[in-house]
Amino acid sequence: MIKLYSFGANLNVPDPSPFVLKINLLLQVSNQPFEVISGTQYLQKAPKGKLPYIEDGKHIITDSFFIEKHLKDTYGFDIDSHLSTEQKAISELACASLEERLYWCIVHFRWVFESNWAVIKPTFFGDMPFPLNRIIPKLARKGMIKAMKGHGIGRHSEAEILQIAASQLQAMSNLLGNKDYFFNGKLSLLDVCSYSMLAQILLPNMPSPLVDLTNQYSNLVAFCERIHTQYYS
Ligand SMILES: N[C@@H](CCC(=O)N[C@@H](CS)C(=O)NCC(=O)O)C(=O)O
Structure with a gap:
């Protein structure tokens, strides 16, 4: 199962980072099972020092841009498939x-x-x-x-x-x-x-x-x- 490392719901937002929220929503829409792992301590563990990053089996993917590409390349999930x-x-x-x-x-x-x-x-x-x-x-x-x-x-x-x-x-x-x-x-x-x-x-x-x-x-x-x-x- 994909693990999404995030800050966690706060300030009345599902995540106070727009980039984490973007990936949270993308994962929901992709129908891939995923688990949200929350805590500021993951910032220290993040390979590029920023959240979000995901762990998918042996792969760690950082940055919402590359995570979106990963979902496309690995699972064929293209949220923009209906666009010209x-x-x-x-x-x-x-x-x-x-x-x-x-x-x-x-x-x-x-x-x-x-x-x-x-x-x-x-x-x-x-x-x-x-x-x-x-x-x-x-x-x-x-x-x-x-x-x-x-x-x-x-x-x-x-x-x-x-x-x-x-x-x-x-x-x-x-x-x-x-x-x-x-x-x-x-x-x-x-x-x-x-x-x-x-x-x-x-x-x-x-x-x-x-x-x-x-x-x-x-x-x-x-x-x-x-x-x-x-x-x-
Ligand atoms: N380009 C990155 C931006 C990620 C980003 O800026 N994350 C912020 C939270 S909104 C962060 O982790 N900041 C911690 C820091 O800079 O120390 C993405 O799309 O994922």
Whole structure:
């Protein structure tokens, strides 16, 4: 059975990582039996220092991109089999855009935005014994801020980060329109990637300008609720 190494349900989301959530949903839809193994300790064991990774028999596959490819190559599970070549190309570019741009806007509002950090800190690190509970959250936040600077998002003001998020959400909303799914009336990878990101913004009870902005796109809110109810209620 495939083992999915994850953080575990938290913040009212099936997983607080959009990449883990993406693979969790993909595995569900693939009908492959799988077991979710949760805990931040798996971050230390992760071959690339990031979650998710999966163990499938003798194979360990890291990164949601390669896990999706593994499901295709090993089990013939192609969630995009009903898409045209052009739709597949749009999906590839749109998923990458959400994961490389919108994701970092979410990271900013979790790790930098003070009122949300006040929630994240006890939620992610509250179980640690003293003095680790004083040291580790500070180091983790410093590490995230460094990663954000390295990516580039951390060099922008909050107003600029919101402009980037708005551009992403507007594009997602325009592409979805009034449809239930992005392409051809059936779940595809772009639905999975979009849900995985939107869930991180909309499901936790952590008010922010990013949540207010996202709530302006009623089709995205309804889409997120619909997918969530279908797979995680
Ligand atoms: N490209 C990777 C991204 C995975 C990723 O960034 N995971 C984050 C959680 S959302 C992580 O494990 N971060 C821990 C760290 O950077 O220390 C994928 O698609 O799986």
